[in-house]
Amino acid sequence: MSEILNENLKEYKISRIPYIHLLGRNVSNALKNEKPVSLFWGASGLEIKAKSSEVWALVETDYSVNEVWACVWINGRIISRFMLEKGKKWICLCRGFSEKTVNTICFMRDSQAMCDDLRQICLVHSFALAKNGEFLPIEKKKPMIEFVGDSITSGEGLVGSIKEEEWISTWISPSKTYAVQAANALNADFSLISQCGWGVVTGWNNNRNTIIPPYYEQVCGLCSGENQKRLGSIEKFDFSICQNDFVFVNLGTNDSGAFNSPPWIENGVEYKMRKNLDGSYFEEDAIKISYGVKDFLKIIRKNNPKARICWIWGMLEIPELSKYLEKGVSMYIAESKDKKVDTMVLQSMSLEVKDEDKGSRFHPGPLTHKNAAKKIFEYCKKFHHT
Structure with missing residues (x-):
């Protein structure tokens, strides 16, 4: 890393780059508003195609607890992953190429959005090429896919030894998830909206506030620090930008986990997803999840009128909850007559036998993500033909 731009390089502000692709949700006109681009969500990033012997990026980050990680892709493969230092610094993404070499380079945020860190930001101000370098047009990718999820979609457990247990951003890597793998296999554009521990109607610890649906229509509303809001996190997201297929x-998974967790107490009120004496889910609580699924599907459909929607689960087994997820989707279909909504059960992490197939923090490892990506690839191929 360097704080000083090499004299053999030429800096280009993001809004001045003729060809650049934005990955992930963002504010309207993020590439044209003369401001640095904020990377809000995991696996969000900026992609360029350039003829240059080297490429640099001017990146700014801040945080109070959870540092931001990033990775660099060259021609479809990750070539480096690293922790970003606080402050505004030039980072060398690649160098040593011949002046005629053309590379597709992506600078990607490899940490989820951190809702509890109100200072955390990740901004890209500029790219720099060799003085005789040039930007080239980027091929448009299709289809457009959105993935909504929890720690599995955030990539928790995809870095580190299987013995790791501490919850730190080091062990979270969205770039390695089933979602990114499936999108790359399809040559698709994509975005991730995910948060560890969050659910449909409750978080893993019975906290009724840590749920995704209320934030779905915002850019990244679960990040509510003053600086985050200034960057546009709580703005209404313009779904016409992406037109998801x-x-x-x-x-x-976390709604299921709440049945096994202690009560959440807020303002003297106790919240708990309850079990019957025989260990089964208390129906009055479990059915809330079905209604939550139904209501969330309404929100998704309102904002994605042409998309095929698929509710998926199973990478972490939740057998008791499966029927309530199915019921919620069936309720929505019966009420709306929507014929473009499906469910799909993915292979579980119980198939992981070898250590190299397993993840850290008791989460699905590389094998389970690979299996999930393959199944999603096959599903998409049935409905989208290039």
Whole structure:
């Protein structure tokens, strides 16, 4: 890393780059508003195609607890992953190429949005090429896919030893998830909306506030620090920007976990997803999840009128909750007559036998994500033909 731009390089502000692709949700006109681009969500990023011997990016980050990680892709493969330092610094993405070499380069945020860190930001101000370098047109990718989920979609457990147990951003890597793998296999554009521990109607710890649906229509509303809001996190998201062809929802694992967690107490009131004496889910609580699924599907459909929607689960087994997820989707279909909504059960992490197939923090590892990506690839191929 360097704080001083090499004299052999030429800086280009983001709004001055003729060809650049934005990955992930963002504010309207993010590439043209003369401001640095904020990377809000995991696996959001900026992609360029350039003829240059080297490429740099001017990146600014801040945080109070959870540092931001990033990774660099060159021609469809990750070549580096690193922790970003606080402050505004030039980062060398690649160098040493011949002046005639053309590379597609993506600078990607490799940490989820951190709702509890009100200072955390990740901004890209500029790119720099060799003085005789040039930007080239980027091929448009299709279809457009949105993935909505929790820690599995955030990539928790995809970095580190299987013995790791601490919850830190080091062990979270959205770039390695089933979602990114499936999108790349389809040559698709994509976005991720995910948060560890969050659910449909409750978080893993019975906190009724840590749920995704209320934030779905915002850019990144779960990040509510003053600086985050100034960057546009709570703005209403313009869905016309992306026009999703597919929306995959991988939520429910944490709603299931709440039945096994202690009560959440807020303002003297106790909240708890209850079990019967025989260990089964208390119907009055479990059915809330079905209604939550139904209501969330309404919100998704309102904003994605042409998309095929698929509710997925199973990478972490939740057998008791499955029927309530199915019921919620069936209720929505019966009420709306929507014929473009499906469910799909993915292979679970119980198939992971070898250590290299397993993840850290008791989460699905590389094998389970690979299996999920393959199934999603096959699903999308049935409905989208290039």
